[in-house]
Amino acid sequence: MGIVSPEEVLKINRKRSLDEFVEKVRPVVDAVRERGDSALIEFTEKFDGVKLDAIGVDREEVDRAYELVSDEIIDALEVARENIEKFHSLTSPQETFIDFDYAVLGKRYVPLESAGLYVPGGRASYPSTALMAGIPAKIAGVERVIVCTPPAKDGSVNPLTLVACDMAGVDEIYRVGGAQAIAAMAYGTETIEPVLKIAGPGNAYVTAAKILVSKDVAIDMPAGPSEILVIADETADSEIVAMDCVAQLEHDPLAVAVVLTTSEKLAEKVLEIVERTIDNENFYIAVVSSIDEAIEISNAFAPEHLELVFDGAEKAISKIKNAGSVFVGEMSGVAFGDYASGTNHILPTSGYAKMYSGLSVETFVKSITFQQLREEGVRRMGESVIRLAEAEGLKFHAQSVKKRLEKLER
């Protein structure tokens, strides 16, 4: 906690090894794979302290949830749903078919047939995560979208989460959490049919289980504790910068907040506010010589959330190389993106933003390429293909082209 040098920011240890967790969850995953529902019930009793009567949530429980949630919250979820749907629809991948003279080539995006979403829960509940995972899956066109979420102590699922799942169009909801939920979605049980891909955030056990099953089903990305990096100049409002850091730090004792600022005065003020507001050691602030230096450090850090709070911030957009989601200007607090502005809040952490994207419609589709060659194309390309195939020692490949050339000559 406190003021550090810019170099020290890059030494913050955010990526803890999951090896230990992988070994811990391996027997859980194996047991669910072998024994199905009975293992799910056993682990839910052991880890969540809940003796399950039913693994699945029925329609009645969802309907009841609507009655338990206030109209105000339902309206708020509706605002979020609408914006998330709009942004994700408009940024969906589009098919392309191109008429090259020798062939028509194309690429289509086709939904996965099924997807499993993990929505964390237990102590707190995260209806927003149900929206963030469910809406893109349904926009993608996934026919069967299921959610697993840990039950509360009384075996119920938080009504807010149920309502959010329903609003997102989720087809099936199961009250199981942890590594056992991931195993159930990957390999199936008597109650839960397996899915093709598992997405959504979770703790270290959930992430370790996702890594374990990723040899058999697709996963979105490994997840770690939440993070923010703020780049601010002297025009930034110290209270707003501090509060956005504190908001990030309240997620998790392992959450990290970093401020890079050109203003020593701002650094001191922000530090003072953060220190007196929250008890979390993972707050770091560094004074940099320029905004460009800050951007360079940020690109090397690859934060999950990045706030640009300096004069002319919008001009820096093209300089951002590694980040999950970027919030431009003082009004664009991370909290808006967390809930309602429309972008996704399931984002790569721990430096994974260098190679992974946040959740989107693309998470739930795969692309298929198409080609229809013209006779002219076969004539023109044939000789080249034959030569390359022969050079690679694949004589029947060459033969398959020759057969077509012969046919065209007849």
Added chain:
Amino acid sequence: MGIVSPEEVLKINRKRSLDEFVEKVRPVVDAVRERGDSALIEFTEKFDGVKLDAIGVDREEVDRAYELVSDEIIDALEVARENIEKFHSLTSPQETFIDFDYAVLGKRYVPLESAGLYVPGGRASYPSTALMAGIPAKIAGVERVIVCTPPAKDGSVNPLTLVACDMAGVDEIYRVGGAQAIAAMAYGTETIEPVLKIAGPGNAYVTAAKILVSKDVAIDMPAGPSEILVIADETADSEIVAMDCVAQLEHDPLAVAVVLTTSEKLAEKVLEIVERTIDNENFYIAVVSSIDEAIEISNAFAPEHLELVFDGAEKAISKIKNAGSVFVGEMSGVAFGDYASGTNHILPTSGYAKMYSGLSVETFVKSITFQQLREEGVRRMGESVIRLAEAEGLKFHAQSVKKRLEKLER
């Protein structure tokens, strides 16, 4: 081998467990991670029978390779390069910035900073794979693209592969293969700097190593033996259908070829040709009652390569739900896509086409979302975000929004 029922097609066992291979390569991966170059040299001697003088390929060796390759082959590679580049450029993901009245929201695609490509080799050489992996990486804008490929018995790298790497714009080439190459790219050695993502096909050891390192770096997808499924009616040319199956089967003793046809006569002819041309048991042919039935089976099979050789094939494009790449009409042989038509030949096998895409520019970028809220947006959305944050028990999230609303009122 032979004529089977349509149901039996779906029982063909294409997905062998990699567990055994994962355990075999684990010590190799660990050794490279711990001992770097010395482990690379040791394993290359042990597995490839080659005592390496240099792990890296220098410019001189690449220049010499150009002299060893005929002009005809260089021309053919150039045809391939041009078409691959054109198709992959035109199907690259495009950034979107949208002005919603409450905010400007956007999504940009930013290249990974580095990528490692595995190009199989040893007995045969696959210059085409160097093009198929290298060109999309460079179109994506990856600054550092490296290739690992196994050396020949004399320690050299096949000149064709070197030329193809060079034409694709690959920055560094290393003569290491197998699990040791994957470990080197993931964790780095004295000679090989690590990369952020590893892509490209390989045998079961390479794939197992990719799965092992995928907790630390991104990978494209698991790979298995090559496959083709052909849907054909009575108008199809039996020699062409048979030759495309044989071409697929010559890749690997484990490769699989399947024909689904409405014509019993075609089935017999194709079987006869395949049987007398190649000695590979993994050929299956089933007579179906309709093209629609064949498409349904194919969607459940999710073949790597799918050929549609029937009347009106282009009208069936939208019905294809699971496949790596689709070849429409008799002229569109898989061999064209393997080399030169422009689509990628690094494709999901073993049913993975249900959830994975073939290699593309998208393999080498990640998306970053941006948002710039307007004051109006903060006013309009603020109350909803506060309610949702409070409902999730995240009071400082709510506070961060309140601070902005207060500021706007001042």
